[in-house]
Amino acid sequence: MIGNFIGELKRRNVFRAAVLYLGAVWALAQGIAQLGPELGAPEQATRWFVIASAIGFPFWVTFSWFYELTSSGIKRESEISPEVRAGQSHRKIDMVIIGVLAIAVVLLLTDRFLERTAPGPAVAAAIPADNSIAVLPFDNESGDKEQQYFSDGLSEGFIITLSQVDGLRVINRKSSFQFRDKQDDSRGIAARLGVANLLEGSVRRMGDTVRISASLIRASDGSTLWASSYDRPYKDLFALQDQIVGEVAGALKARLQPAQAHARQGDRPPSGNLEAYAAYMKAQASTDTQEAIAQFDRALQLDPDYALAWSMKARTLIDAVSGGMPENDAAVAFTQADAAVAQAMRLAPTQASTHVARGMLLMVRDFNWQGGEAELKRAVQLEPENGDALFQLGVVLASQGDLRQAVELTRRALTLDPRNALIYRWLVAYLMPLGRLDEARQAIDKAIALEPNAIYNHYLLANIEVLRKDAGAASSAAAAEPAGAWHDFALALATQVGADRAAAAAALQTCLQRYPSGWAFQIAQVYAASGQPDAMFEWLQRAWQARDPGMQTLLYDAQLLRYRKDPRYLALVKQAGLPATALTP
DSSP states (O other), X not given: OHHHHHHHHXXXXXXXXXHHHHHHHHHHHHHHHHHTGGGTOOTXXXXXXXXXXXXXXXXXXXXXXXXXXXXXXXXXXXXXXXXXXXXXXXXXXXXXXXXXXHHHHHHHHHHHHHHHHSOOHHHHHTOOOTTEEEEOOOEEOSSOGGGHHHHHHHHHHHHHHXXXXXXXXXXXHXXXXXGTTOOOOHHHHHHHHTXXXXXXXXXXXXXXXEEEEEEEEETXXXXXXXXXXXXXXXXXXXXXXXXXXXXXHHHHGGGSOOOOOOSOOOSSOTXXXXXXXXXXXXXXXXXXXXXXXXXXXXXXXXXXXXXXXXHHHHHHHHHHHHTOOOHHHHHHHHHXXXXXXXXXXXXXXXXXXXXXXXXXXXXXXXXXXXHHHHHHHHHHHHOTTOHHXXXXXXXXXXXXXXXXXXXXXXXXXXXXXXXXXXXXXXXXXXXXXXXXXXXXXXXXXXXXXXXXXXXXXXXXXHHHHHHTTOHHHHHHHHHHSOSSHHHHHHHHHHHHTXXXXXXXXXXXXXXXXXXXXXXXXXXXXXXXXXXXXXXXXXXXXXXXXXXXXXGGGTTTXXXXXXXXXXXXXXXXXXXXXXXXXXXXX
């Protein structure tokens, strides 16, 4: 009886139909996996296609029992003569099967070939062009730690002045300065920064005299392209910087386009006051907001026309508010930032940093998205290779829902500042709502590798795992976040997708008790993850009333956007002055 049934399956071409179905599913799955990301398909598209195909398989087999493919089209099995079935029907199905399997094999081989030969984003960014350079922090040989600011300032001066050479890509200070005191060889450092050349050296200040030694190294073989040393009066420091940069550019000129003046203004005070410059550099190096502001104020006392110090003071204050600050303190910080931006605009209206500061203020304080975008586009226009301006333009575009362009600009910024963990963290925030969780995980892993002990890294990792509904991984990530507000909110988010509802309620209650002011947006996120939209919208209204900086992420917050179809979400987006059209999938 079983033998008769199998024979009937063969006679009706059911086995051939099954092979055809499986081959077609395989080929289509390969195509979706390769082309889906380019067309904006969600990360799970291939998985859901395979699941749907598995569900459809028994229906296809049942269909093939009753119908067959012939040269005249699809016909019922009972209408086909034995001669036709033995000839045309079998051959036609065999040819179709061979064609489908050939397509599947070609797609598979193409995928494997590209996987082996095409570098991923991180590798591609590391391929150096001949016209690329990183300035490593010059060694401080003065024997006085206080002079470290001086040698760092000299190194940053080289970075900024070299950036004025048209056709030369110069790595940002934040990335290149991570290699202070590192024992890596030149080739290893250059590979990690994605450059072909390195400028390194040492500085010793002895009273009113400065001794500087500098070398230009070709990373590919470690050979020295140029080297020199100088003993000059301290008062001639800026002229000496210009001389060294000119000689470095000369050593590279065979690889560069003709040098032209770049729109970028340097970091020197207009008066040439070296004490003001030293204070500015101390402010830049400080990780404490109050200390940084005090040093900026010191620089401005010594040179009130120091426009860059005004704009960087404003940006430091704005960043402090964005990082979480009680409402009253935030109001004071915004007032000071507004005054600093006004001074920068008066003194240097054509300096990119001025427009970056004003764009940030318009976004974070005023929720003026169009005004902020205009300012940041102006900054990029003034300095097309300014990674900071590109990054901030990405922020304002993401706030208005243009995540794909934000991702592109952020990746461009990373080519100029490849070891900036902050930029990687923002990239994670843009990738999560796009459903590109694997890419987001790669980006946050990079940030963690660069700054293992930084706050917010593991909070973002916990967010990724919450979106995956992996309570265990989310809890592990939250536990790794340094103690403080972001640790507590990461833990609260992680518990919302776990089975222990009492623990979830307790973690949320902890946040409500510890952070009654200044954290309304984060509380709303926890309520969103816990599936309580009414409470979420209540706290979002509180965040709006407090002008919480988190409100700028309404159009790309992956936790909140699950409620994007709720009319209250649309109303809130309009209330914040954001484009409602961005909510359309």
